Amino acid sequence: MKRVMILNGPNLNLLGVREPHIYGTTTLAQIEESCGQAAARLDLKIAFHQSNHEGVIVDLIQSARQEADAIIINPAGFSFTSVAIMDAIKTFEGPVLEVHISNIHARDEYHRHSRISFVATGVICGLGPYGYIAAMQAIAQMK
Ligand code: CA2
Numbered sequence: 694m695k696r697v698m699i700l701n702g703p704n705l706n707l708l709g710v711r712e713p714h715i716y717g718t719t720t721l722a723q724i725e726e727s728c729g730q731a732a733a734r735l736d737l738k739i740a741f742h743q744s745n746h747e748g749v750i751v752d753l754i755q756s757a758r759q760e761a762d763a764i765i766i767n768p769a770g771f772s773f774t775s776v777a778i779m780d781a782i783k784t785f786e787g788p789v790l791e792v793h794i795s796n797i798h799a800r801d802e803y804h805r806h807s808r809i810s811f812v813a814t815g816v817i818c819g820l821g822p823y824g825y826i827a828a829m830q831a832i833a834q835m836k
Contacts, residue, residue, distance in 0.1 A: 725741045
């Protein structure tokens with residue numbers, strides 16, 4: 694069974710609570726629940742995390758080297774700033790799928806250039822919370 698670490702960056706704990714016109718009304722707990730249901734269907738084992746702290750996310754990516762076969766990451770605001778997360782991802786040998794709930798390319802200039810996309814295996818954005826499930830499906834069918 695493939696092990697997938699799902700990482701969520703800063704402020705995503707506020708999903709469904711603030712700015713629903715941009716990020717929708719689904720909470721992060723509901724996303725975790727649907728990822729759990731999809732994992733059972735797809736025969737994946739998931740570990741779901743959220744942190745507002747860059748160093749914690751770097752530590753989790755490093756631990757994924759031993760504990761996971763694939764990473765799904767929504768780096769949120771760190772997407773556009775974090776060389777540290779980018780460097781940590783480079784050290785992970787399995788697939789890394791970057792997910793954004795919103796379409797970052799339809800937003801302002803600042804939100805269009807994710808540093809993480811330079812090192813991700815693939816990027817899904819604009820599909821809402823379903824993006825996490827799409828990423829899990831992609832990982833399930835990878836050799
Ligand atoms: O669309 C996404 O998933 C994002 O990664 C969300 C980030 C944003 O900076 C990226 O451009 C796209 C922001 C996450 C902040 O989440 C909030 C949720 C509710 C209220 C306020 C912020």
